[in-house]
Amino acid sequence: MERIPAQEARRSFSRLMGRVAFGNSVTVITKNGSDHVAVISMEEFRRYRELEDFVDNLLADKALEEEGAIPLEKIKAKYGL
Numbered sequence: 001m002e003r004i005p006a007q008e009a010r011r012s013f014s015r016l017m018g019r020v021a022f023g024n025s026v027t028v029i030t031k032n033g034s035d036h037v038a039v040i041s042m043e044e045f046r047r048y049r050e051l052e053d054f055v056d057n058l059l060a061d062k063a064l065e066e067e068g069a070i071p072l073e074k075i076k077a078k079y080g081l
Helices: 006-011 013-023 042-065 072-078
Strands: 002-005 027-031 034-039
Touching: 002 006, 006 013, 006 027, 013 027, 013 034
Parallel strands: 002 027
Antiparallel strands: 027 034
16 A cells, blocks of 8 residues: 655655555545545445445344344335335
């Protein structure tokens, strides 16, 4: 994982995008010496979103198993959705 200052990232953003997109690397942009943002490829971003959706679904399933949970179909029916 590469770390570069924000000023350098600004100067060479096109090159940075190419390295991240085609090298499938992660670059952390620092500001005042601290990690500020990360630049990741779309492939990596899609994997992150899939993982996030998977975890959300697991948590939703767990919540439905709890006593007193109301199934979505019942709520939809109640409000005509």
